[in-house]
Amino acid sequence: MKDYRIKITIRNDRLLNAIENKSIPSVKQFCALYQLDYNRVVKIISGKIKPLNDLGRPIRLVEKIIDILDL
Numbered sequence: 808m809k810d811y812r813i814k815i816t817i818r819n820d821r822l823l824n825a826i827e828n829k830s831i832p833s834v835k836q837f838c839a840l841y842q843l844d845y846n847r848v849v850k851i852i853s854g855k856i857k858p859l860n861d862l863g864r865p866i867r868l869v870e871k872i873i874d875i876l877d878l
Contacts, residue, residue, distance in 0.1 A: 825876040
């Protein structure tokens with residue numbers, strides 16, 4: 808029997824599409840333009856950080872992204 812490794816990648820296409828619709832080609836440039844923490848934004852897009860707090864409201868960084876992207 809052989810071992811197989813499966814990698815599942817999750818990303819938030821809605822945020823990525825909204826960034827691209829603002830004519831910003833990359834998340835890195837988006838973060839630099841709006842002075843956002845690149846590593847945290849990438850973790851939010853990839854699903855490693857929960858976008859909502861325990862009360863079900865968006866965390867501050869997500870609120871900022873939503874405001875910037877008019878979502």
